[in-house]
Amino acid sequence: MSAALLSAALLSGCASVPMADATADAQAKQFVAPKDAANLYIYRNETFGAAVKMPLLVDGVAVGDTVAHTYILKQVTPGSHTITSKSENDATLTLSTEAGKNYYGWQGVTMGLLMGRAQLRQGSGEEGKEGAVEGQVGK
Secondary structure: OOHHHHHHHHHHOOOOOOEOOHHHHHHHOOOOOOOOOEEEEEEEOOOOOOOOOEEEEEOOEEEEEEOOOEEEEEEEOOEEEEEEEEOOOEEEEEEEEOOOOEEEEEEEEEEOOOOEEEEEEEEOHHHHHHHHHHOEEEO
């Protein structure tokens, strides 16, 4: 099988990751940040690349994996934080956070040579909320 066909097959299948329960998902979707920390939502709201698990790190520490229509919620201290999406490449996004606020990172996948390639960008408030609402929270 050629690399392009293998890559296409991997990007079109289905993968799964551990998911939080419905209560945790509903609570996360209230978008209430604690007074002494910030909520960091990293969401993947696309279907393309459904078979690709993408590990996420915040400040070099693993916080979970995403697949299509999932998100990770991580509470962070105020200050600068770096999100890294691991795949065929590493994509990074650095955000400066303030306590009591929500921040959103959009994670995407594109076709790579042998596996999916990671993309990250900051999402706006409304776009980020919509992206998280479309998915289910992972753990």
